[in-house]
Amino acid sequence: MAAAVENAYLMQFVDETSFYNRIVLSHLLPSNLWEPLPHFPQTWLRNFLAGTLLYFISGFLWCFYIYYLKINVYLAKDAIPTIKAMGLQMYVAMKSMPWYTLLPTVSEYMIEHGWTKCYSRLGEFGWILYFVYIAIYLVFVEFGIYWMHRELHDIKPLYKLLHATHHIYNKQNTLSPFAGLAFHPVDGILQAIPHVIALFIVPIHFTTHIGLLFIEAIWTANIHDCIHGNIWPIMGAGYHTIHHTTYKHNYGHYTIWMDWMFGSLKDPLLEEDDNKDGSKKAK
Numbered sequence: 503m504a505a506a507v508e509n510a511y512l513m514q515f516v517d518e519t520s521f522y523n524r525i526v527l528s529h530l531l532p533s534n535l536w537e538p539l540p541h542f543p544q545t546w547l548r549n550f551l552a553g554t555l556l557y558f559i560s561g562f563l564w565c566f567y568i569y570y571l572k573i574n575v576y577l578a579k580d581a582i583p584t585i586k587a588m589g590l591q592m593y594v595a596m597k598s599m600p601w602y603t604l605l606p607t608v609s610e611y612m613i614e615h616g617w618t619k620c621y622s623r624l625g626e627f628g629w630i631l632y633f634v635y636i637a638i639y640l641v642f643v644e645f646g647i648y649w650m651h652r653e654l655h656d657i658k659p660l661y662k663l664l665h666a667t668h669h670i671y672n673k674q675n676t677l678s679p680f681a682g683l684a685f686h687p688v689d690g691i692l693q694a695i696p697h698v699i700a701l702f703i704v705p706i707h708f709t710t711h712i713g714l715l716f717i718e719a720i721w722t723a724n725i726h727d728c729i730h731g732n733i734w735p736i737m738g739a740g741y742h743t744i745h746h747t748t749y750k751h752n753y754g755h756y757t758i759w760m761d762w763m764f765g766s767l768k769d770p771l772l773e774e775d776d777n778k779d780g781s782k783k784a785k
Contacts, residue, residue: 514622515614515708516541522712523548545610549603556719557595561679568727576729583678587671591680594667601687602694606715609698613708618701620708632707639704639714640756646696648760651753654689664689672746674728682722694718721756730770735759740770 520541526548527536536544569582613620624632654665667686671677683690697715700706730740737754741761745752751768754760761767 508616511622512614512616515610515620518622518708519545519610519614526552542607542611546604546607549606550600553603553716553719554596554599556716557599557680557683557723558592560720560723561592561682564679564723564727568729576727577674581674581728583675587676588678588680591671591678591684594685595680595683598683598685598687598690602683602690605691605694605698606712609701609711609715612698613701613711619703619705620701620711621705622708624707627705631705632710635705635707636710639700639706642700642704643696644754644756644760646699647693647755648753648764650693650696651755652764652766654692655749655753664692669746669749671726672749674743677726677728677743677746679723679727681726682724683719732771737761741768744768744770 523536523541523544527544530551531547536547539547565588568576573579573582609618612618621627627635654660664686668681668684668689671681671684685693694715697711697718701711725737725739725742727739728743729738730743731738732740735757737752737756737758741752741754741758748768751766752758752761753766758767
């Protein structure tokens with residue numbers, strides 16, 4: 503009896519992922535190309551196509567806004583990356599995209615088999631615990647990404663083999679929203695894996711988990727646009743641009759708290775003041 507109840511509960515996850523597969527794939531591909539596929543490849547194909555669309559649509563819209571509609575407002579014309587630089591970033595990102603999107607596919611497989619603490623319906627815990635668990639989940643993810651990112655710098659063989667691919671974009675006029683996913687595939691997976699590890703530790707709503715994974719793609723585009731929003735305590739593009747130029751500051755992802763706690767924070771406004779002071783002394 504208990505096994506039947508558990509199987510019925512887990513089928514809610516399968517039904518939900520099957521629904522997402524139908525929604526995405528039926529609008530993008532002929533049915534004969536995806537309906538015969540088993541559930542796992544269907545889910546990967548859905549994640550790959552949705553991730554690719556999200557990457558290009560969000561990237562092109564944001565570039566059109568900041569580089570064309572708002573030219574010389576947020577960035578000087580000579581700070582805008584070249585078409586060639588952005589094209590290279592797209593090429594690197596798309597080589598890695600099949601591997602990136604394997605991670606949420608595997609996480610969904612584990613959830614469907616009841617190996618995680620994921621839950622299906624909001625009513626199971628109520629709204630208060632829903633938000634409490636999201637907060638705990640995000641703190642864990644922030645901590646995990648911070649240390650994963652920092653070790654990818656501190657462990658030199660890892661940096662050389664993996665993370666250096668992303669850090670060829672080390673100047674303002676080479677960074678763009680398209681650089682957000684321009685990683686070696688193993689590097690990108692390692693930095694996203696705290697999202698999956700958290701599933702075994704923190705009860706998290708299934709749909710919310712999937713949404714947070716795809717918000718990652720939008721967020722990584724945002725922090726590579728070189729525009730400092732100056733919204734405390736957000737780890738915005740101003741902080742992340744410093745990371746790309748100094749290689750030893752601002753490893754955090756969503757907020758500045760981990761860098762503040764572990765001594766690696768460098769404020770972009772203080773950086774500007776230091777640069778101005780340096781220019782005055784040079785004169």
